[in-house]
Amino acid sequence: MQPRMNEVRRIEERPLGELFSDLVHETTTLVRNEVALAKVEMTQKATKVGRNVGSLVVGGAVGYAGLLAVCAAVILLLDRVMPAWLAALIVGVVVAVVAWVLISKALTALRSMDLKPQETVESLKEDAQWIKEQVS
Numbered sequence: 001m002q003p004r005m006n007e008v009r010r011i012e013e014r015p016l017g018e019l020f021s022d023l024v025h026e027t028t029t030l031v032r033n034e035v036a037l038a039k040v041e042m043t044q045k046a047t048k049v050g051r052n053v054g055s056l057v058v059g060g061a062v063g064y065a066g067l068l069a070v071c072a073a074v075i076l077l078l079d080r081v082m083p084a085w086l087a088a089l090i091v092g093v094v095v096a097v098v099a100w101v102l103i104s105k106a107l108t109a110l111r112s113m114d115l116k117p118q119e120t121v122e123s124l125k126e127d128a129q130w131i132k133e134q135v136s
Helices: 005-013 016-078 084-112 118-135
Strands: none
Touching: 016 084, 016 118
């Protein structure tokens, strides 16, 4: 929004101390707004991370219960053609490999999330440029 001619004339007639006071007030307001934006942005990102972690935990618990039942069935089935200890060992190794793959995939996805409040950083850069323009 561009100032009208009357406002420009009033700014030119105001004392320098008053103009600096207004600049400090506006800068303070700007910083407060940027902090509020950063809080909102970080809350949104934390919510997303929390939801993903929650899904991992619930999915893992449900999957674990099902996996135990399937493992028991496979061990009992393999027990018919080999010793029980060998059947349990084979099933255990297969389950451990699958678990490692799933956990690695989830950790990679969580690590790749950018948690930096990008909008706030960009806005702060714009604000710094604005303040430089106002002071010069």
